[in-house]
Amino acid sequence: MIKNNRLTLTILLGIFLICLILSFLIGRYPEVGFIQLKSLENDPIGQRVFYSLRVPRVILGALLGMALGTSGLVFQTVFNNPLVGSGMLGVTQGASLGAAIGIVFFNGNPWIVQFLAIGLGTSALFLSVFSARRIHYGGWTLRLVLSGSVISALFGAGISLLKYQADARNQLHAIEFWLMGGLGYTTWRGLPIVIVIVILSLIYLWKVRWRVNLLALDHETASSLGIQIQKERLMALAAAVFAVSAATSLSGIVGWIGLIVPHLARRLLGANTSDSLPASMLIGGILVLVCDNGMRTLSAVEIPLGIITSFIGVIVFILLMGARKT
Amino acid sequence: MNPAVISLELRDLRFTYSGTNAFSLTGVNIRMRPGQIVAVLGPNGSGKTTILKLANGRLTPKGGEILLEGKPLHDYSRREIGQRIGFVPQSEKISFDYTVLEYVSMGRAPWLHPLEQPTADDIAISKQAIADVGMAAFAHSLVTRLSGGQAQLVLLARALAQQTSVLLLDEASSQLDLANKKRFLDILSQLAANGKTILFTTHEPDVAAAIAQKAILMQNGAVAFAGPLNEVYTAQNLEQVYGTPIQLVEIDGRKVVLWT
Numbered sequence: 001m002i003k004n005n006r007l008t009l010t011i012l013l014g015i016f017l018i019c020l021i022l023s024f025l026i027g028r029y030p031e032v033g034f035i036q037l038k039s040l041e042n043d044p045i046g047q048r049v050f051y052s053l054r055v056p057r058v059i060l061g062a063l064l065g066m067a068l069g070t071s072g073l074v075f076q077t078v079f080n081n082p083l084v085g086s087g088m089l090g091v092t093q094g095a096s097l098g099a100a101i102g103i104v105f106f107n108g109n110p111w112i113v114q115f116l117a118i119g120l121g122t123s124a125l126f127l128s129v130f131s132a133r134r135i136h137y138g139g140w141t142l143r144l145v146l147s148g149s150v151i152s153a154l155f156g157a158g159i160s161l162l163k164y165q166a167d168a169r170n171q172l173h174a175i176e177f178w179l180m181g182g183l184g185y186t187t188w189r190g191l192p193i194v195i196v197i198v199i200l201s202l203i204y205l206w207k208v209r210w211r212v213n214l215l216a217l218d219h220e221t222a223s224s225l226g227i228q229i230q231k232e233r234l235m236a237l238a239a240a241v242f243a244v245s246a247a248t249s250l251s252g253i254v255g256w257i258g259l260i261v262p263h264l265a266r267r268l269l270g271a272n273t274s275d276s277l278p279a280s281m282l283i284g285g286i287l288v289l290v291c292d293n294g295m296r297t298l299s300a301v302e303i304p305l306g307i308i309t310s311f312i313g314v315i316v317f318i319l320l321m322g323a324r325k326t
Numbered sequence: 327m328n329p330a331v332i333s334l335e336l337r338d339l340r341f342t343y344s345g346t347n348a349f350s351l352t353g354v355n356i357r358m359r360p361g362q363i364v365a366v367l368g369p370n371g372s373g374k375t376t377i378l379k380l381a382n383g384r385l386t387p388k389g390g391e392i393l394l395e396g397k398p399l400h401d402y403s404r405r406e407i408g409q410r411i412g413f414v415p416q417s418e419k420i421s422f423d424y425t426v427l428e429y430v431s432m433g434r435a436p437w438l439h440p441l442e443q444p445t446a447d448d449i450a451i452s453k454q455a456i457a458d459v460g461m462a463a464f465a466h467s468l469v470t471r472l473s474g475g476q477a478q479l480v481l482l483a484r485a486l487a488q489q490t491s492v493l494l495l496d497e498a499s500s501q502l503d504l505a506n507k508k509r510f511l512d513i514l515s516q517l518a519a520n521g522k523t524i525l526f527t528t529h530e531p532d533v534a535a536a537i538a539q540k541a542i543l544m545q546n547g548a549v550a551f552a553g554p555l556n557e558v559y560t561a562q563n564l565e566q567v568y569g570t571p572i573q574l575v576e577i578d579g580r581k582v583v584l585w586t
Contacts, residue, residue, distance in 0.1 A: 080421050141421075210443045214435055216422060221415055224382050225488065226408020226436030271422035274443055 069284020072258030085259030094124025110190025181306025256313020368544030408436030433487030
């Protein structure tokens, strides 16, 4: 079992690295297909396309997928609930509202957009959990999902208000792009800090990957196992929210990855987060890179990534839910 | 093991849940030596579980103190308590398909640094704990597929893997069939014989009578009777605490409770 898992993880790592390398090479410049790195030497436009557009886009895509997959697993484990994803706890809508505020009131300054996206994403998570504690209906799973959708609706209303207020020529477009989610406008602008936040958060979560198991236990038993459960849950959630909000502040909402990737990882490697956490990281990265490569290569008119992941996510989710408990 | 040593002592404990006056715990005194088994009995809501929560530091007493190996409990870190006191709940809801071995390995947590993974030693200890509760054949089964009784054995195994000197059990044998209940109680007796201190709550007086040396009868948050099992276990005492007619029958030197 353990040996097989190591093999599976190695294969996933291999696939991820191949996807990463191919992502740098594949595209529509100078024509559909692979770029010849040698030909770039005498091609200033090619260099610009490659270094200013494609490299940052692939980096963001990989980080976004890894962040979404890993955080999804952390959310599901901490809430002992395989149905939650960052989208279902209000984090996505919160981060979106933050970004919209940054776009409308702060001229889209990437630092401010990131700061607000992380801040409001985190607030939304805590609001969801806080109000779930106050719902006196159903079990914890249902309460979380209910309260998450209520909080999402609240932040969604805020977004609508901002859209209504926004200048239709620039701001509205920027907000819409954000809500649809995609990597099409990625440049180096704002990217370095996102790289740092996402990588630090992921390193932390990777380091505590076995410990994450314990966060699913009852408060009572977890603390009898010598864990300062509230503190450790908070740290894991904070790392997860930081990673997702940071990547999302540049890409916009890319839904469903955080929900289905952990299911796929557990299906492949079992529940133990020692293995399923690194697997979620890799599968998330692979999924986003493959979807994005497809979107930007296959058609000249680019469909935003968030739309494709939603289509794929919903179908996979229904298949996975149907296949459970058989 | 020096019998003069007190491993766990609850001294004059008082406790109330904040925001409610509906329940309070008063004047709880329990002294336990290594190798002793103490049973806490009483009707629902009499404060049994609260005592266990106080004893493992989950709740902080409003008065009195708790001594672990002679030192106040609040002088220990959460992790140090985890290395000394194990806890077996009645049940635990887990939504993910862990194998029994993965689940029991979580008992090794207090011995591992937060960034560490269980080592081969930890896995070996966990496997032994699973074998000790007679679940070796299920080591790679999924915990989500176990029956209630099997799950209780697994929860005991996790606490065994924790290798603590004190074990607290909260109605931990409530769902076991006869054979497994006997196995469960034999394991507890064996652990006590090896020096472990065991404090458990139960709704079944017969379970307590089978293994405990001391018994504490709780009533409305206070200790109604406490002492050696033989002295505490009288039909009169049990009738008073449970408020229902009770007959005690002794069969082969063991007290059996009959309710009519």
